[in-house]
Amino acid sequence: MLDATSSYNIMDLRIHVDDRTGRRIVPDTERRADRLPGNRYGNRPTMKDVAARAGVGLKTVSRVVNGEPGVTPETERRVQEAIDALGFRRNDSARVLRKGRTASIGLVLEDLADPFYGPLSRAVEEVARAHGALLINGSSAEDPEREQELVLALCARRVDGLVVIPAGDDHRYLEPELKAGVATVFVDRPAGQIDADCVVSDNYGGARDGVAHLIAHGHRRIGFIGDMPRIHTAAERLRGYRAAMEDAGIPVEDAWMSLGVTDPERVRRATEEMLSGPAPVTAVFAGNNRVTVTVVRVLAEQTRPVALVGFDDIELADLLQPGLTVVAQDAATIGRTAADRLFRQLDGTLLTPERIELPTRLITRGSGELPPAD
């Protein structure tokens, strides 16, 4: 069955792999559809069936279904009866093919299970809903290839717009799509190598404020635990940390920084290292919500108090002992802003790509106000 000159197989409906052709990965769950009962759509009735049963023309059914004027009440009743009897439901695939718009938008984010993205996704969904569109979600798992795969699969489905939280840093693969009129907004991090709308938090300023807050409370040896600097947000927050330290005239020591370590076990070790030795840090700035959670755990085990400010708010942060001081970004607002811009692009009221930076908010709850325990 396989063509020897090519690595591609017989295809089914699959997610794209190649960036331009729309070629797809070979599934081993091939041919499922063939075994299904019924021929297509499980023998669903079509408008033609309804028309036949009601004894009217095809277009008349279309008119009734779409509430278009020009149908006598009596005819409408007959059509309605046939619709009910057959359980007809309009096939939007065909509709989309005809009309050219899918009334759906795609959202590619890192991980739907992350408490930061849930509210963001929900906010995007609400805006979409207000515009009559549905939301297709995809998690990139922070993998650039998977991001591209998802984005292109969404484009092949002809979503009207895309909200993308980029995992990669080169988005030139989107150029044909943008040119073709797919509205696109990048969120949380800017797009790479292309000019596109983007909505981000002031990661630099937020981190700087957070660290400055610790400095204001007397700390000088301050640790920074962040994600890989190839991630834009992580790099910006690191920059903010450095800026605050420099503003205060404090030279940063390498031992105070942990970059690119994200799994709990290693974050734990990194934190413990900073807290040991002859001149341990007296405060920690945690670069994102997941890191913060782990750091909180480690600090809870320490005998001496260590100050902590985390980036991203966390549920129950106020109930910890001490309450957790954070630099909060509002996921819902970010999502709403991005989706708004997306639909304004679709409206045609928004033409030039812009970078929108939303402020962060320092929420003091206790952990960031602890004095240094030297």
Place this chain on the structure above:
Amino acid sequence: MLDATSSYNIMDLRIHVDDRTGRRIVPDTERRADRLPGNRYGNRPTMKDVAARAGVGLKTVSRVVNGEPGVTPETERRVQEAIDALGFRRNDSARVLRKGRTASIGLVLEDLADPFYGPLSRAVEEVARAHGALLINGSSAEDPEREQELVLALCARRVDGLVVIPAGDDHRYLEPELKAGVATVFVDRPAGQIDADCVVSDNYGGARDGVAHLIAHGHRRIGFIGDMPRIHTAAERLRGYRAAMEDAGIPVEDAWMSLGVTDPERVRRATEEMLSGPAPVTAVFAGNNRVTVTVVRVLAEQTRPVALVGFDDIELADLLQPGLTVVAQDAATIGRTAADRLFRQLDGTLLTPERIELPTRLITRGSGELPPAD
């Protein structure tokens, strides 16, 4: 423009409203599409364009795009060049229309922003991904009408399958869809009035265990704060509470129960009421994660210790003082199980609807082991 005899308007691509006809709500953002540049899909190239440019037939392009055998390397190269040059991407809408399967499944849940549903959604997505399908998400906001609206919109798009966390308790509107072969799995709560697959937690047993745990630690006056009993999970948990109390021979007093109050402010008041009076409760069983969070806040303000067991685990629960004892359900496992069944329905390997009940797990962390402070 409006037909006086009907409440329907000229339509665009909108979410359904009527349960059978596929009629849609009237949007005031009407006619957006008309104002857009380009005609359809923003003038995207089609296979025909590619074929013309490459000087080959339409079908040959299709073959190349789909990796079908029977194309000379030389021809393939020419086609590939044309594809790259034009930025062609296959239109999956047309493909779907032709093939009859959309390779997408719908997930209707209550609120994507709820930390319980994020992981569940992600788990469903992962299974879908393994089967080459995309996930369309919708939040019902616990509104039965909105649930139906979403479900039917998804059906109109001909999703291959549906995972539904029901908000309503009558799902007969789904009968034509089921008959037409839309795979369906209900999650978290069973379907109403129809026979369908369903994956739920052992809410009754979990709540009973949780309450029994409190009783075992010496409590007799135990409060129950739950959601509206019309929600199946809430009713089951209430039943578990009553069962545990009855097993212990403790008559339940009305003042110990709060049902159907969910917003934080009122949960707070309900909790405070239970804790006041001549014979206040010495322990509280909180019916879900949102309630639990509020109750934790209230208890933190109390001078005397009050025991607490919550349904649903919460991040950072271990870091509270005392740690939060919970009856945990595993959202990811629930989602994975449901999605697995969905695809087995699509495989044809799963035929008779079944109810799957997943066990819960009591996680003791301190708050549930506090002795009664009379």
Place this chain on the structure above:
DNA sequence: TAGAGCCTGGACAACGTTGTCAGATGCGGG
């Protein structure tokens, strides 16, 4: 009563893709 105009209904093409089938080409063997 004829003509103009409106209202209703239906035939037909088109959307972009894939499945079917038949035609074209090339090659080897008789």
Place this chain on the structure above:
DNA sequence: CCCGCATCTGACAACGTTGTCCAGGCTCTA
């Protein structure tokens, strides 16, 4: 040199819907 066969290619119909356009019947007016 011709035939048969295998390989490659393309014309065409179909998927289910909507937009266009025209026909027929009705009402109203002159």
